[in-house]
Amino acid sequence: MPSSESEKAFVRGEAKKFWREGEYNVWFSTLSIGGILLMALTLLVVVTINGLGAFWPSKLALIKLKEGTTYLGEIEQTSRQPNSKEQRIQVKIGNRDLYSLDFKWINLDEVESITYPEEVIALEREEYGNFYGFLKEVHSPDLASGASGLEAIWGLGDQAKTNLSKLSAELRAQAEEMESIRLRRLDLAYKNPQSPRLAGLDKTLAEMGVVFETQVSAQEQAAVESQAHYALFADAGGREKEIPLVKIHRFYYPNQMSLPAKLGHYAVRIYELFFTEPRESNTEGGLFPAIVGTVILVFTMSFVSFPLGVVAAVYMREYARKGVMVQAVRVAVNNLAGIPSIVWGIFGLAFFIYFVGGGIDAFFFPERLPTPTFGTGGVLWASSTLGLLTVPVVIVATEEALGSVPSEIRHGSLALGATQFQTLMRVVLPMSSPRIMTGFILAMSRAAGEVAPLMITGVVKLAPSLPIDLHAPFFHLERKFMHLGFHIYDVGFQSPNVEAAKPMVFVTTLLLLGVVLLMTSFSIFLRNRMKKRFTGRTF
Amino acid sequence: MTQHKIQFSPVMRVRGLDLYYGTAQALFSVDMDIPKHQVTALIGPSGCGKSTFLRCLNRMNDLLGSVSIQGKIEMDDGTDIYDKHQDPIQLRRQVGMIFQKSNPFPKTIYENVVYGLRIAGVNDKKTLDQVVESSLTRAALWDEVKDRLDQSALGLSGGQMQRLCIARAVAVGPEILLMDEPCSALDPKSTAKIEDLILELRGKYTIVIVTHNMQQASRVSDYTGFFYEGKLIEFDRTQQIFTNPKNQQTEDYITGRFG
């Protein structure tokens, strides 16, 4: 049959096209790109939902079991019992100080009723996580008679908090002042043990010590006094608990809240996330120090990695005589890119911290030894290590960028009497800058995501002060720092209360992704501007 | 060597020039006097060494690496441009070059023209403005671009770009302009414009132009040199070469029997 013949021919033609013209390759690449996109999106969605959901003030369920016990808490998830078909729910019951475990699995068939009473109160506390329960009464020596409700004495608690934090700020300032005088004394004693000024410094220190002591006792006094403002709560089972107001970070009535109120609550929590310090061994509170630490780390890293990489690449591509030597260096650079980052960390520890830092200490701060100043982990050494770790990326990108500048253009410049250096600065580097920028972006994202080398070069769980502040010289790069990536590891895998830490892990991951995204978007924006500027026509 | 005795004042004298790319010899004992303020065309089949010879005149071959050169190229003041004490940078300001593929920098038209001055340290706005206008006028481009000097040079047409490159070379005030097949990538109309421009520049600059196009050589040049397999076979007045060549190979080439 002619028609089926031609059909067969058509099918054969199509098959031929599929195999010979490599159409299967197109399909294959589409599939792999699709797969990659899907994975990235899934990760993003999971992290976003879990991370952003953590701050939503969910309703508190009062769960009554058939055998009589009651629990109050947020229902986190429903799932099947591993070995049977029974449904069970996970409830965040809080009150860690009363129950020691703040999450509980409850089988649904043991449940008699679930209600959402209006009057339940949720407390975010400075210690022991959330408290869920009922308010009984409030106590305060200054309470106007007849007043009741937490709102009535909340102002008093606030006052006490402000007072306490003012006192401890004074205490810290005094301690810092004393420390700096002590260092000055050390320095003086080292240089001239007979100096007459030593006695004077000792006297000042002693006087300051007395002031410090009185400040300490004043603070202790205030702390004790602040306990006088407290409220009495009861948990679901009726167990009573007194909680001082200064220990309560915030209270709310989740079952009475309207949607706008919930949104407001949510906004405040997000604000706290960005701009406040962590609490409760990092599982609650904000991430401000970790965000600042991460940004400063990557920023400082750029100052090490970018100049080093660009200069090395320019030398190799433009100046060095082509030959075995350059080729060997190139191979070495490519191999560096494959070294495990933990090895870089160890190198950083040995070279930067012990050798360079130790050298600086021996030379500039001998009087403080054996207490190290630079000879211990800190932002500077961590970012130098990351800088070396990312240098190969910058070198490879820069070399490729330089190689992509057509030789006609270089010759055009040289034929006008430009030196090689002028040609480099005025034509070649500007023309390659967009591609070099691509290398920077890759280096930055890699650096922002590295954790292993930081763990031995200066990252800490909780840094007492930021590496940047308002006291001269403003950048304190010798200080230890916090980091979002390390935070994920620490909170997620090192904290005793894994369930409570889970939302924080998601939030931190989300933030780390956000920070990387922000930094790379900015670089991409810069790169596009350069591209427009230095390549004129864009097709 | 059928070197005809020609009367003119040479601006450059090439004597016994041998050139090797590594071990491969590309030029064999070339002697040539380049006539001042005239247009000299270099013709010959591809690969015969025309570009190589041209690049010797401003020492662009230095940049290629593994090039070795014997012989002399003297300027009219008697200095050998390949002398150890000669500065190739200085030489290249005197001997400008226009390439086969136009190569404007990815900068504005203005910055392209003043590039040579800026790298020489001239930054005075007034001087630069003047040079831009005069150079672009010389390159017959001023009227077309005077309203968009601050736009990217990459937005120009092919012919305009090539004229911009000529303006850029002229701006540094050279004595000699070397052109390596400047029209080979251009359409006939732009080619005609460049040819007109060469005739304009003749008399003010010494021009050495490599061309594949026999008609072009006869139209624009005063003298013509025929290269074959790295040797300068014949060098004479253009009219002479095209009407009455002395050498059989030259005759075969221009009559189109090979090449």
Ligand SMILES: Nc1ncnc2c1ncn2[C@@H]1O[C@H](COP(=O)(O)OP(=O)(O)O)[C@@H](O)[C@H]1O
């Ligand atoms: N950079 C170079 N390295 C090695 N050989 C070259 C190079 N440039 C040109 N040559 C060789 O020199 C000879 C002359 O080339 P060229 O001067 O470009 O010829 P033309 O311009 O007349 O076509 C050719 O054989 C070519 O292969």
Ligand SMILES: [Mg+2]
């Ligand atoms: Mg050529």
